[in-house]
Amino acid sequence: xKEMIEAMIPDIALNNGKTIPQLGFGTLSVQPDRQDTAANxxxxxRIIGDALQIGYRHLDTAxxxxxxxxxxxxxxxxxxxxDAVFVTTKLANANxxxxxxxxxxxxxxxxxxxxxxxxxxxxxxLPTLYDGAYGSTWRAMTELLADGRLRSAGVSNFQPDxxxxxIDATGVVPVVNQIExxxxxSNTAAVEASRRHGIAVEAWSPLGQGKVLxxxxxxxxxxxxxxxxxxxxxxWHIQHEHIVFPKSTHLKRMQENFRxxxxxxxVDDMATxxxxxEAGRIGPNPDTFDWMP
Numbered sequence: 001x002k003e004m005i006e007a008m009i010p011d012i013a014l015n016n017g018k019t020i021p022q023l024g025f026g027t028l029s030v031q032p033d034r035q036d037t038a039a040n041x042x043x044x045x046r047i048i049g050d051a052l053q054i055g056y057r058h059l060d061t062a063x064x065x066x067x068x069x070x071x072x073x074x075x076x077x078x079x080x081x082x083d084a085v086f087v088t089t090k091l092a093n094a095n096x097x098x099x100x101x102x103x104x105x106x107x108x109x110x111x112x113x114x115x116x117x118x119x120x121x122x123x124x125x126l127p128t129l130y131d132g133a134y135g136s137t138w139r140a141m142t143e144l145l146a147d148g149r150l151r152s153a154g155v156s157n158f159q160p161d162x163x164x165x166x167i168d169a170t171g172v173v174p175v176v177n178q179i180e181x182x183x184x185x186s187n188t189a190a191v192e193a194s195r196r197h198g199i200a201v202e203a204w205s206p207l208g209q210g211k212v213l214x215x216x217x218x219x220x221x222x223x224x225x226x227x228x229x230x231x232x233x234x235x236w237h238i239q240h241e242h243i244v245f246p247k248s249t250h251l252k253r254m255q256e257n258f259r260x261x262x263x264x265x266x267v268d269d270m271a272t273x274x275x276x277x278e279a280g281r282i283g284p285n286p287d288t289f290d291w292m293p
Contacts, residue, residue, distance in 0.1 A: 008261055009021045009055070009058075009261075010023075014176070015198040020119065021058040022242075024056060024057075024059060024088070024243065025056040025058065025059055025245055026060050026204075027048060028067070028247060029065075030067060031043045031067060033066070034065060034293075036066045036069060040069075040070065044067045044070025044071070044074070045070045045077065047070075047249050048074035050254060051074075052074060052085070054254055054255055054258050057085055058085075059071050059086070062090035062121075062123055063090060063091060063092035064090070064092045064293050068111035068112050069111045069112070071089075071112060072111065072112035072113035075114075087117055089117055090121040091122050091137070092123065093123060093126060093292050093293060094292055094293055096126060096130050096133075101140040102140065102144070119153070120154070121154045121155055121178055122134065122155045124286060124291075125157065125162045126289070126290060128288065134162070134166065138169070138172070138174075139169070139170050152175045153172075153175065154177065155174045155176070156204070157180075159193075163177065163197060164193075167197060173197050173199060176201075176202050176243070177194040177199045177200075177201060179201065179203070179204065181206070181242060182203065183208070184208055184275060184280035185208070185276065185280035200243060202242065206233065206234060206237050206244040206245075206246055209282050211282060213229040215229075218274070221265070221272070225263060227263065230246070231257070235264070235265055236269075236270065239264065239265055239270060
């Protein structure tokens with residue numbers, strides 16, 4: 001049964017010869033706050049355990065989420081093979097200096113209770129901080145690949161010029177760029193730049209933090225298809241070959257978000273014009289974002 005569930009989720013090929021499950025489960029805010037406590041870990045582990053039981057095989061966490069311990073506990077309790085679960089985590093904004101990259105990665109492994117992480121992302125480029133030296137941060141991250149504890153390295157929230165800069169400086173191309181993408185914000189420049197470099201696109205907050213669910217065109221398509229608006233949006237991502245990891249703490253919604261592979265959107269559905277350009281952006285602009293935890 002587990003093998004059948006795993007086979008339902010398509011894999012996306014990465015530029016280093018590895019693959020990543022196209023559908024994952026996001027762990028931001030699955031616990032009451034971002035504090036790394038035993039109580040929070042227990043809450044997160046229960047919810048993430050439900051996701052694994054449903055069939056999700058890609059878990060997305062981050063040093064800044066405070067959910068790494070809960071992810072590790074859920075995997076340990078699941079009975080799944082370690083190689084059956086793809087684990088992504090991200091470098092916290094406070095850890096950009098090379099020594100902090102190495103230290104925090106050691107701490108991440110300890111928090112997760114794992115010997116290896118599948119994908120480690122630079123969470124934000126922070127071009128206005130650290131004297132704009134995110135190239136040295138990227139170099140330190142790629143050096144983690146040498147001893148086998150990290151399988152793949154990537155970035156998050158990188159604009160086209162950010163990508164060009166780190167690739168020119170190091171010669172190492174990220175495998176993934178995790179960016180804001182949804183039907184009302186196609187983020188075309190970042191998507192096209194990523195694909196030009198052979199970088200897979202991951203869409204964070206693929207439902208636009210829920211704000212896109214009421215779009216009249218999406219509601220109409222959902223009614224025509226007998227699906228929920230969330231399923232329509234997630235299927236839109238799947239057909240655009242985005243990697244997605246919706247998050248919910250409600251079991252029924254987690255199950256609904258998983259049921260994306262028994263229908264397809266038509267050419268007309270996919271061509272429906274919803275993009276609002278920069279006005280559709282919900283999250284912060286990576287060129288100016290400078291939040292420190």
